[in-house]
Amino acid sequence: MLSDLFDHNIRWAAARRAEDPFYFDRLSALQRPEYLWIGCSDSRVPANVITGLQPGEVFVHRNVANLVHRADLNLLSVLEFAVETLEVKHIIVCGHYGCGGVRAAMDGHRHGIIDYWLQPIRDVAEVNCATLASIPAPDEKLDRLCELTVASQVESLSRTPILQSAWKRGRSLAIHGWVYGLSDGLLRDLNCDCDGSLAEFRCEEQVTRDYELARKGSDGRGS
Numbered sequence: 001m002l003s004d005l006f007d008h009n010i011r012w013a014a015a016r017r018a019e020d021p022f023y024f025d026r027l028s029a030l031q032r033p034e035y036l037w038i039g040c041s042d043s044r045v046p047a048n049v050i051t052g053l054q055p056g057e058v059f060v061h062r063n064v065a066n067l068v069h070r071a072d073l074n075l076l077s078v079l080e081f082a083v084e085t086l087e088v089k090h091i092i093v094c095g096h097y098g099c100g101g102v103r104a105a106m107d108g109h110r111h112g113i114i115d116y117w118l119q120p121i122r123d124v125a126e127v128n129c130a131t132l133a134s135i136p137a138p139d140e141k142l143d144r145l146c147e148l149t150v151a152s153q154v155e156s157l158s159r160t161p162i163l164q165s166a167w168k169r170g171r172s173l174a175i176h177g178w179v180y181g182l183s184d185g186l187l188r189d190l191n192c193d194c195d196g197s198l199a200e201f202r203c204e205e206q207v208t209r210d211y212e213l214a215r216k217g218s219d220g221r222g223s
Contacts, residue, residue, distance in 0.1 A: 154175050176193050
């Protein structure tokens with residue numbers, strides 16, 4: 001029931017005040033987070049909880065499948081505010097394994113208006129068709145596509161005028177690609193960072209190279 005949410009809120013606020021009488025005074029005065037989190041809307045992936053960050057420490061934008069549409073005014077407004085006003089130092093694009101949005105993009109069914117939204121995932125799958133075709137297990141293939149989608153969004157984000165302008169002005173600002181495991185609660189760094197120093201850096205290619213090296217190692221073929 002909705003009344004339960006208000007009851008939980010009252011208990012939470014009281015507990016905060018008991019721990020720190022000035023907590024809400026500080027929180028209401030200013031927010032100065034170092035991180036912008038662009039994640040999936042999935043209710044099982046709350047940014048503050050899985051990173052151990054407190055309110056005010058991370059600025060959050062979420063959508064289905066953590067996608068970066070460069071014509072998305074919602075995302076661009078969040079990005080501009082985070083970069084220009086909050087002056088964040090790190091932007092984290094975080095997907096998660098078993099993503100329903102990624103699955104829906106590739107299941108061959110029509111889902112309605114979200115089909116347009118998910119088109120970038122199909123584009124990523126087409127570009128990486130050889131890599132995905134080499135993975136026989138459906139769940140592993142889905143998770144691989146989740147990783148590649150994150151890498152593609154890092155690259156797309158790096159090409160926005162907002163970030164290009166910030167880097168040209170000498171801003172120290174980096175984009176990171178992570179993926180979260182629902183089965184173990186752990187974050188994985190996909191090592192597809194971008195800080196503006198390599199204009200033509202190909203995030204998907206980097207993630208693919210790392211993946212192939214990991215597969216060789218698990219097969220006993222690594223050095």
